[in-house]
Amino acid sequence: MSTDLRVAAYTYEHTEALLDGRVPIDGANATFETASLVSDIFRRTAEGHYDVAEYGLTYFLRTFDLEESPFLALPIFPNRNFRHSAVFVNTGAGIEKPQDLAGKTIGEFAMFGHDPGVWMKGIFSDEYGLRPDRSRWVIGGTNHPVPAFDWIPQPVPEGVDVRHAAEGETLGAMLESGEIDALISVDVPRSLIDGSPKIARLFPAYETVERDYYRRTGIFPAMHVVAVPRELAQQADLMASVYRAFCEAKEIAQQKYRHGAIKQHMEVVTPWFSSLFEQNRALLGEDWWPYGLGANRKVLDTFLRYHHEQGLSKSLLTSEDIIVPSLLDT
Template sequence: MSKLQVSLAISDYDHVRDFVYGRVTAEGLDINFQVLPTPEIFDRATRDQEWDVCEMSLGKWTGMFSQGDDSLVPIPVFPSRVFRHSALYVKKDSGVDTLDKLRGRRVGDPDFAHTAGIYARGFLMHDVGIKLEEIEWVQAGTNKPGRHENLELNLPAAVKRVSVPDKTLDGMLLAGEIDAILSAIPPKSFIAGNPNMVRLVPNHIEVETEYFNRTGIFPIMHFVAIKRALFERNPWMAVNLYRAFEEAKDRSIARIKNMMISHLPLPWNPDNARRATAMFGADFWPYGVEPNRKTLEAFLNFTYEQGVAHRKVKLDEVFPPSVQHILKV
């Protein structure tokens, strides 16, 4: 029997690599993999839907879905997860040295629907107590000018939002035109070691650990999505894809835990895996709906209260029933 030919775009992760390069396969599928940067995947997938299956931003998808665009069907495979207390940058000695001092300030971000920003605004609102309208939000490219908001927002009336497409957040922060940057992509001055640009939360690992222990939220940035028309013709492919991604992830985690040789060029990988197990559980990078329910429900609430989602999206709407409860074999 011939296999279903599909195209799949995803970024380069160790925990998907065995699938991409054929050491793991998905039953019934002949896949043309394309490994690309995530911003390019998101742009091409949302504008032209160039692939049958692709990695997708949670924030962008939720905003689109809330406005009636259900052209992509997600499966609960989460290639990227990052705590985002580390995504806030300020000018050194500016007086903004704690999260609560962002109240009344101008904060720049590349676009309001980028997932990192949604999580960060979530903890600013719920944990620090800053209302969305107590910050003026400035939109611009982090390191390159010309970036625009690419999703229609439904911001609360009191929220101030301005776009400055001819400037960069990096330049505006150093010039004193904004007070902080909120971005998944680090400002180029920070990467270059400019001493005038620092993280607002320098001890972010400690802060993020406490945040997880208190809230149970382990931020999910991206999931994998299938074109709806293709999924509806071949509903079996969702579970088969899920199983392949799960096997590739398990093989990656086994490499991290290997004490005999170093599969990754970083010291103490097995020790880091033990610490992650103690904090997150035996499967410290879980796929599936139930192990991630708390994180996903919190995120969906954040998108609605921040005006990224035009209506409140329920978790049961997000994933098809076939992948909500997958038999472990």
């Protein structure tokens, strides 16, 4: 008998084969849902609408401080990105290096400790000695006003100055005007894309910095996992089927690029894409977007440490605390 499953994920090229039905979940009668904003999937996950759902790492981890955490994670990482490129500065604020952020007012997208923010605050602390309590923080939307996400816990550690932007304000406009000095955001400020001279990236050569970071650490930062209710996580065969399906959908996307290299990726609209592909393949390997705990333990444990150090988790969790037990050997 098949198990009915409500599954939600953002539409990435590595989830398309699931969402369009090319890859089934064995032993399940799965219905799939997506959204134009991935945060809408997170909100509906928090409200209990799904059996299997993409969930931001910090959103997922914050539930572990509830009286009873409702979720465990499959070692599937549908969203990951290097995040030095996600730090923006006002060009008149005198910020040339990370240490210059001390004493400054920094905007952060959506909440104190969104996934890129956790990564960059952790990197700033590890590599530059800059802790979050040395700056002031303003939370909001980058290009559009964003209300407080009151459907998820919002811990703020003692001694850290955090406020939400006023109604109608955007962090991008505040950065351009100099009301805030810097910004950590998953979204790029629209005015930077439009060529404003008042906003720049903290790391202008961010690709070089991020490639060096990977060479030194082996970390390709993960932003999201796939969450399941704890009671469903007890069904080991079903969890294995879900995991295999996500892996197969990802492999279809990766194989498209491997095969495309033979014809110099003539189906891709971006010039010189083959050169970029070869650079990435040489650095990241044949499976450049790995799933499974074995390939991601250091990534996860680093994020878990950052989350605890930044006051977002009461306890220092381990990979074993958060991953579905039957998939710990993946």
